[in-house]
Amino acid sequence: MEPIVIAKNITKSYTKGLRALDNVSLTVNQGKVLVVMGPSGSGKSTLIRTFNGLESFDQGELNVLGIKINSTHDERKIQKIRRKVGMVFQQFNLFPHLSILENITLAPINVQKRRQREANEYGMYLLNQMGIDSHAKKYPNQLSGGEQQRVAIARALALKPKLLLFDEPTSALDPERINEVLDAMRRLAQQGMTMVVVTHEIGFAKDVSDQVLFMDSGKVIETSTPDIFFSNAKHERSRKFLNQLDKH
Amino acid sequence: MKRNRKIFFQLGIFIIFITLIAILINNLTINLLRTGIGFNFNWLLKPASFSLAEHPLPYSASDSYAWALFIGWMNSLKVIVSSLVLSSLVGTLIGFARTSKNSLLGLISAGYITIIRQTPLLLQLMFWYFVGFLGLKDNISIHIKNLFKLSNQGIELPGLTLSSEFSALLFGLSIFTSAYIAEVIRGGILSVSRGQWEAFRSLGLSERKGLFFIIIPQALPAIIPGLTSQYLNLAKNSTLAIAVGYSDIYAINDTIINQTGRAIECFLILLISFLLLNLVITNFMELINRIIIKPIKHN
Amino acid sequence: MNLIITFFIKLRKLFFSNVLNSIISLIIILILFSIFFNIFGWLIFNANWKVVTSNLPLYAFGSFPANQQWRPATWIISLLTLSMLTLLGPEWKWLRKNLLLAWISTVPFGLYLLYGGLGLLPITSRHWGGLTLTILLTLCSSLLSLPFGIVLALCRQSSFPLVKKLSAIYIDSMRAIPLISVLFFGQLLIPLFLPVGIEIDRVWRAVFAFTLFVSAYIAEDIRGGLQSIPSTQIEAANSLGLNKYQIIKFILIPQALRIALPALTNQSIGLFQNTSLMAILGLVELLGIGRSILANPEFIGQYIEVYIWLACLYWFVCTIMAVLARHLEKRMLINQAIV
Ligand SMILES: Nc1ncnc2c1ncn2[C@@H]1O[C@H](COP(=O)(O)OP(=O)(O)O)[C@@H](O)[C@H]1O
Ligand SMILES: [Mg+2]
Numbered sequence: 001m002e003p004i005v006i007a008k009n010i011t012k013s014y015t016k017g018l019r020a021l022d023n024v025s026l027t028v029n030q031g032k033v034l035v036v037m038g039p040s041g042s043g044k045s046t047l048i049r050t051f052n053g054l055e056s057f058d059q060g061e062l063n064v065l066g067i068k069i070n071s072t073h074d075e076r077k078i079q080k081i082r083r084k085v086g087m088v089f090q091q092f093n094l095f096p097h098l099s100i101l102e103n104i105t106l107a108p109i110n111v112q113k114r115r116q117r118e119a120n121e122y123g124m125y126l127l128n129q130m131g132i133d134s135h136a137k138k139y140p141n142q143l144s145g146g147e148q149q150r151v152a153i154a155r156a157l158a159l160k161p162k163l164l165l166f167d168e169p170t171s172a173l174d175p176e177r178i179n180e181v182l183d184a185m186r187r188l189a190q191q192g193m194t195m196v197v198v199t200h201e202i203g204f205a206k207d208v209s210d211q212v213l214f215m216d217s218g219k220v221i222e223t224s225t226p227d228i229f230f231s232n233a234k235h236e237r238s239r240k241f242l243n244q245l246d247k248h
Numbered sequence: 249m250k251r252n253r254k255i256f257f258q259l260g261i262f263i264i265f266i267t268l269i270a271i272l273i274n275n276l277t278i279n280l281l282r283t284g285i286g287f288n289f290n291w292l293l294k295p296a297s298f299s300l301a302e303h304p305l306p307y308s309a310s311d312s313y314a315w316a317l318f319i320g321w322m323n324s325l326k327v328i329v330s331s332l333v334l335s336s337l338v339g340t341l342i343g344f345a346r347t348s349k350n351s352l353l354g355l356i357s358a359g360y361i362t363i364i365r366q367t368p369l370l371l372q373l374m375f376w377y378f379v380g381f382l383g384l385k386d387n388i389s390i391h392i393k394n395l396f397k398l399s400n401q402g403i404e405l406p407g408l409t410l411s412s413e414f415s416a417l418l419f420g421l422s423i424f425t426s427a428y429i430a431e432v433i434r435g436g437i438l439s440v441s442r443g444q445w446e447a448f449r450s451l452g453l454s455e456r457k458g459l460f461f462i463i464i465p466q467a468l469p470a471i472i473p474g475l476t477s478q479y480l481n482l483a484k485n486s487t488l489a490i491a492v493g494y495s496d497i498y499a500i501n502d503t504i505i506n507q508t509g510r511a512i513e514c515f516l517i518l519l520i521s522f523l524l525l526n527l528v529i530t531n532f533m534e535l536i537n538r539i540i541i542k543p544i545k546h547n
Numbered sequence: 548m549n550l551i552i553t554f555f556i557k558l559r560k561l562f563f564s565n566v567l568n569s570i571i572s573l574i575i576i577l578i579l580f581s582i583f584f585n586i587f588g589w590l591i592f593n594a595n596w597k598v599v600t601s602n603l604p605l606y607a608f609g610s611f612p613a614n615q616q617w618r619p620a621t622w623i624i625s626l627l628t629l630s631m632l633t634l635l636g637p638e639w640k641w642l643r644k645n646l647l648l649a650w651i652s653t654v655p656f657g658l659y660l661l662y663g664g665l666g667l668l669p670i671t672s673r674h675w676g677g678l679t680l681t682i683l684l685t686l687c688s689s690l691l692s693l694p695f696g697i698v699l700a701l702c703r704q705s706s707f708p709l710v711k712k713l714s715a716i717y718i719d720s721m722r723a724i725p726l727i728s729v730l731f732f733g734q735l736l737i738p739l740f741l742p743v744g745i746e747i748d749r750v751w752r753a754v755f756a757f758t759l760f761v762s763a764y765i766a767e768d769i770r771g772g773l774q775s776i777p778s779t780q781i782e783a784a785n786s787l788g789l790n791k792y793q794i795i796k797f798i799l800i801p802q803a804l805r806i807a808l809p810a811l812t813n814q815s816i817g818l819f820q821n822t823s824l825m826a827i828l829g830l831v832e833l834l835g836i837g838r839s840i841l842a843n844p845e846f847i848g849q850y851i852e853v854y855i856w857l858a859c860l861y862w863f864v865c866t867i868m869a870v871l872a873r874h875l876e877k878r879m880l881i882n883q884a885i886v
Contacts, residue, residue, distance in 0.1 A: 052786050082788035093783035097801045106797060107787035159788065258709040265713065272740045279739045352572045356579075366816075366865035367858045368823040371834055375858070378850040484725035491827055498727060511735050518728050519720070526723040 002030040003063070004163050004194045005051060010060035012046060012218075020046045021057060022218035028163075028196060033189050035205040035226070036198045038215035039241060044198040047215070048165045051196065052085045053078030065162055083111060086156030090168040092148045094140040094155070100127070101136040104155045112159060119158075126154040130184055146177030150184055157188075164188065166197040200245060206230055214238045276512070285509050292317075298503055300495045302411055313504055317517065320500035324525075327417050327496065328486050332479055334422040339429025339478075346434045357430065364427035370488055372424055377416035377492040413494040417486070425482045432474035436467035468540060476533040483525050497521055590855075598846040599856045605840060606860070609676015609831050611661075615668060618660040619679040626653060626682065630867060634874055654686050672750040676831035678860065680750070684822040684832065688757035689815045695758060696765025697800060703766065704773055714766075721763035727824055729760045734828050753825050761818055768810035772803030805879050812872030816865055823861075833857060
């Protein structure tokens with residue numbers, strides 16, 4: 001099995017003395033789904049944002065798809081990583097001035113220098129996969145949250161990435177809209193996509209993930225398979241967190 | 249490595265910039281030498297030998313250019329400050345009228361605003377001057393008892409005579425600026441949420457009291473920045489005085505250039521005058537901001 | 548009948564809803580009536596409109612040779628047609644897509660018609676004037692100041708401290724000084740900064756000065772737009788692998804322009820009005836023509852007629868511009884989720 005992400009002892013602080021990431025190490029293998037959980041402010045976003053260079057870090061080493069980066073934050077290497085890693089955000093972050101299809105084809109045309117027609121065709125294929133090809137000509141604000149998030153997934157897929165990062169992709173959605181996004185993610189996992197997903201959706205984590213990583217105060221508290229984590233977590237703090245999640 | 253590139257890049261830009269300036273200055277020197285004018289400020293102390301119709305301080309043609317410029321400054325300040333007061337008063341009234349519940353009043357003030365804002369200020373100034381004042385026949389004058397007299401000589405109030413040039417400029421600038429100030433006021437009032445109106449009404453406060461004690465204090469933070477920029481515009485627009493023959497700082501610079509050909513020097517003087525004026529106005533408004541807004545926010 | 552009754556009820560609601568309101572309304576109506584009667588009476592019976600009617604070609608084209616006046620006329624008519632087309636929202640897709648291009652190409656088209664050459668009789672800019680020159684000054688200066696303003700705004704946001712400082716100084720000092728001094732600079736001082744032997748004619752010096760001035764204002768409007776784009780947009784673009792220049796080109800500038808659109812259209816309406824300042828600096832644009840007609844002994848003293856006529860013209864064009872602007876804003880808003 002080929003490792004896609006290898007993080008070694010990554011440490012980062014935004015403000016001196018306060019560690020957003022504290023000596024984090026982890027490995028994500030090809031075709032696997034890692035779910036990251038933890039209370040708010042525990043450093044989940046910071047962690048996955050280091051994977052595509054949206055955040056730099058102070059110590060440690062990161063190997064993404066064979067490209068090694070460290071605290072120097074080498075722009076050129078990060079650019080290389082970003083072409084192979086897709087990211088989906090909590091707030092969708094679609095480009096409001098571009099139509100749905102243009103949102104998707106922007107990067108293939110300008111980063112990968114694909115031809116417009118080819119990019120459009122693949123974009124339509126992806127929209128079709130996400131079940132929203134009828135909206136291709138509309139603009140983001142004309143779509144519901146769930147639809148926008150599926151566009152965002154399609155946009156991340158357009159560069160044919162080897163790794164997908166999700167930062168709480170369903171947290172900004174109405175409850176009845178959550179499943180349409182989770183279903184799309186499930187299908188991706190079945191197709192063998194390597195994914196790192198920050199989420200609090202227990203059902204999704206149980207069904208889809210290969211591993212659950214639990215963080216608190218920037219530290220990795222435990223990494224277990226979902227079976228063990230949800231039924232018999234090793235750590236007191238993980239159990240407390242799960243209890244609180246259940247109550248909501 | 250990356251930092252080095254950044255520094256090199258900036259150095260490159262800086263060199264290009266300096267070269268450009270150097271070429272321009274070189275051309276300028278050649279041109280000035282060719283015309284034999286040169287560049288210095290010695291002339292400032294020579295007698296101006298032109299007379300000024302309006303001077304708040306003693307002035308005669310034998311006074312120096314520097315003194316003439318100072319008089320120009322005073323004249324500018326005079327018209328700016330008085331238009332500032334007048335336009336604020338009129339603008340506030342119209343701004344309120346625009347938001348009033350009386351639709352006819354709202355309609356009229358809307359009409360006033362579009363007419364004033366959609367025609368050039370220069371045209372309006374000329375209108376006030378040539379039609380409003382000079383247009384009056386020699387024997388026509390409008391009296392209101394002995395308090396107010398309007399004729400082609402200007403406006404006479406007890407103890408105060410305003411020349412027709414000054415009056416036209418004052419009128420034109422104030423009316424023009426008031427239309428913009430009205431929009432600022434309206435914007436400020438509309439920026440206060442509807443809930444606040446409903447809240448004071450439900451407390452049984454009268455419309456007028458609610459407006460003055462609830463709405464306006466909350467609208468002020470949105471109004472002050474808009475007012476500041478209108479006042480700055482007013483100051484800049486006052487240079488159109490030259491169109492009605494009022495001797496403001498720009499007009500006097502213009503006269504001096506025509507007389508001495510010292511265009512570059514005068515341009516610099518004008519530039520510095522206005523940078524100073526801007527500083528004065530922004531600091532003044534900052535002061536108002538501190539005196540009025542801060543206490544409101546702390547309550 | 549019913550209609551009339553509802554109309555009166557509405558009228559009552561609007562103007563006479565309570566005692567105070569009714570009194571105010573009544574007084575205003577009385578004052579308005581007396582003013583209108585006086586003004587209309589004067590306009591119809593006393594005013595001498597010959598000063599307008601006999602000089603119409605002058606107002607429109609300045610001293611453009613009479614047998615060539617079809618050229619500026621064609622240009623102005625094509626501008627009006629284009630305005631109508633823009634407002635009506637043409638059905639044909641290719642036209643809608645090329646509308647912007649059409650607007651931009653009105654400038655070279657107009658310049659060709661005015662200058663002549665290539666089969667048309669060449670005419671120097673000394674003969675340009677009236678509304679034609681006013682519109683030309685507005686269009687050329689707007690078109691040039693937009694890219695210039697965008698560059699300035701980007702420079703002011705740049706991560707190079709030197710670039711940032713220089714553009715900030717330029718923008719702030721330009722915004723501190725009156726337009727007339729910049730135009731004056733354009734007419735009197737630019738020749739001093741040029742190498743001996745090179746001359747630029749008055750019209751282009753004016754366009755240059757307007758561009759210097761307006762681009763500083765545009766830069767600030769666009770900077771406001773840039774600042775209101777949420778940083779998450781840049782993150783999203785970054786995570787797609789777009790580089791710095793692509794982000795500026797595809798994400799930042801289009802969004803900043805949309806956000807700044809109302810301010811930008813106001814700038815160009817202001818610019819249109821401010822071209823009148825050239826009347827005191829030696830160009831015979833619309834106001835300048837008015838002044839020179841008033842200097843003609845035949846029409847001396849007819850200020851009111853000329854000024855009212857000019858005010859109507861300016862007001863009319865400004866209103867067209869404002870309507871176009873609002874139309875554009877509405878169309879842009881459709882594509883815009885966050886503002
Ligand atoms: N841009 C930032 N500047 C300063 N502190 C930040 C920033 N982003 C996150 N933090 C801090 O880092 C910690 C981890 O944040 P984050 O990774 O967003 O947590 P999570 O995604 O798990 O809620 C928090 O304490 C947060 O306040
Ligand atoms: Mg987070």
